[in-house]
Amino acid sequence: MASTTIPTARDPTRYDYSSSTGSPERNVQDELENDFFQQSANDSSTSIVDDGKETEDEDLKQFEDMKVSPTAYLPPELLFAIFGRLASPQDLQSCVFVCKSWARCAVELLWIRPYISKFKSLESLAKTIQMEQPSFPYASLIKRLNLTTLTETLNDGTVLALAACNRLERLTLTNCAQVTDTSIMRVLENNPKLLALDLSGLIDVTDLSMNVIAHNCKRLQGLNITECKKTTDASMVAVAAHCTHLKRLKLNECDQITNESVMAFTKYCPNLLELDLHKVNKITNQAVLDIFWKLSHLRELRLGHCDLLTDAAFTGIPNRPYESLRILDLTNCDKLTDDSVEHIVEIAPRLRNLVLAKCRLITDRAVTAITKLTKNLHYLHLGHCTQLTDQAIAQLIRSCNRIRYIDLACCQRLTDRSITQLATLPKLRRIGLVKCSNITDRSLMALVHSSRSHPCALERVHLSYCTNLTVDFNEHQRAVFCVFSGPGVAKLRNHLNHLSHTNGNLAPDQAYYDDREEQDTPLVDEEDDEDEEEEIQEE
Incomplete structure (x- = not known):
């Protein structure tokens, strides 16, 4: 009598979370075999009698009659598309307990952009991503992190804990004024795939952080350093030279920035679509002429209060x-x-x-x-x-x-x-x-x-x-x-923003920055299309 060994569950380390779509790879046939053996009455071993043809036929027939759910054939990409339409996180949490393939997809969607409204939530997240043997690679699942609801409590100590994240694509720290270079540099060093970074209102951020951006975040497409008044031309020229994929740039009220920085961005970042130089008081006519000479695809230009023009x-x-x-x-x-x-x-x-x-x-x-x-x-x-x-x-x-x-x-x-x-x-x-x-x-x-x-x-x-x-x-x-x-009006605005986030609306960073597929989207937006349709109807 011969015996066959039952296939065991796949090693979690064999799933690749680094694919461009964010979906883990898997072998569908392996999944089906695992499901079959998990449904068998005896899941420790299966015996096949070599010298009994009838017994062998019965076993084969039993194998063929086993019904496998059609959802087992769905690739991760389709599961992501389906789960992405679920209305609440509670529904996704329920999917986690169905099977392993569902769990992987649901957990990734739950963690891709965690919503953090309270400091306790951030503490819990930090502890989870620093676990030695987590059930899932949580630190690698987080791609978008928006901490604007914690502006009064966030500091370097809490941000340092987030340095364990290594696949961040969007990081928003708007008005988190207690955060400095100490923690920002550590996070940036560990996230070379960063696409969008918002440090507006971080008044103590200096050239040190900007230099880390220049040398480590070369895929950056959106950068907002409004009111980062300690940044100078020295670091901005480096950012321009290395982050050549930039499409959106906000330098509002960075009053140490001069023509040198602006002209470096026009030279090295020809795909810039939006450029905001509001209250960058030191720029002159030369910088504006350079913008128009070299940025032929520019979509938005803000030069408010540039009183030297x-x-x-x-x-x-x-x-x-x-x-x-x-x-x-x-x-x-x-x-x-x-x-x-x-x-x-x-x-x-x-x-x-x-x-x-x-x-x-x-x-x-x-x-x-x-x-x-x-x-x-x-x-x-x-x-x-x-x-x-x-x-x-x-x-x-x-x-x-x-x-x-x-x-x-x-x-x-x-x-x-x-x-x-x-x-x-x-x-x-x-x-x-x-x-x-x-x-x-x-x-x-x-x-x-x-x-x-x-x-x-x-x-x-x-x-x-x-x-x-x-x-x-x-x-x-x-x-x-x-x-x-x-x-009181400012406080009311912050409260309403908090409510909109709780209800699942787009976070500010998602509204402002585009995904990496942006290069495939047309420059003409929906309003332009609507107007063109109206013109055709009028004609």
Whole structure:
């Protein structure tokens, strides 16, 4: 009598968690055999009588009659797709107890982006990933980590415990001001596959961390170091030279950054799509010209409060189309004139958002140029552009009838004529008219007027300090339209963000940064497609 040895469960170390899809590899046939023997009545051994043909036939028939669930044939990729549609973590936890293949997929989905809302949750996670013999390689499963809900309690000691993670792709530490280079460097050294990093508000982070990013995180696509004021050109040039896959870069309020850093990024990172230089006060015309000469695919550019810029920064831009540019913010670039606006519109005909707030030198001539954007223009901020008149606004409305948001705060030359025409915009959602002291009740009535053919679509109207308005609001209306300000508003925002995370909405880092497959996605977004469809229908 011969005996056969029963196949044992597969060694967990044989599963490869390093595949590009994040799915473990497995042998389907091995899984089926394991399931069969686990269902057998005697799972210690199986005897086959060599000299008894009838017994052998019966055993073979019994083997063939065993029914294997169709789900056993599903590859991990399909299980991931199915489990990813489950509404709650509790459902995924239930899947863990079905079988080994389900457990592997469910555990990976549960751990790929753990939600941490309390410090105790972080402590528990840190202890788990540091276990000597865990049931699953938890530290290697975590790919996205967002700790913005722990801004007041997070410090270097707790962040150091996360250095055990070695497959992080996204790390968000927004406003965790107690975190310094000591812990950041350790985490970065152990995660060379990092794609997105948000260190905004970490005021004690210095060039030491930036140099680790440069030499260890060469796959980085998104970097946000807003308010990291201790970083200098020395480290930023190194980041630019080594992290050549960067697509999104935020250097807001890094006031030691100069033209040298900006020009290094334009040289080594030609695929940049978004560049935010808000309040990087030391950059000059030379940096802006370099941006436009070398970053032909740029989608968003923010230069607010870069007060050294003059017309030469824009009139010298090469005369070629920048079809991808959608957002341009020039807030408080108060040396710019109509000449800059005319050239910008000429080279970027598909601009959707244009911010010229506090550019006090621009006149009606600039608005006339903006009308060439026609149906592409959705968002326009002209606050504090005090030289604008009704004639310019009337011309704007005739040409750009898809405006959703317009701000004309402190444009005190405007009268009811402008506002009544703005009220005819079919897609207008928000309008700012703060300190437009010449408008009267006639403007207000035009804005709220609604009919079957033209229903009122307004969501928000700012009318503070419009002294000629005489409409008397009752107590209920005052309560509804009241505007709140102060530190309590910031706390309420944080609380609402916390609730949105709890309900499973996208985390801020996921909304901002794209996955590695981003290179396959088109530059034109859904709103552009929608507008193109509307144009076809109109034709």
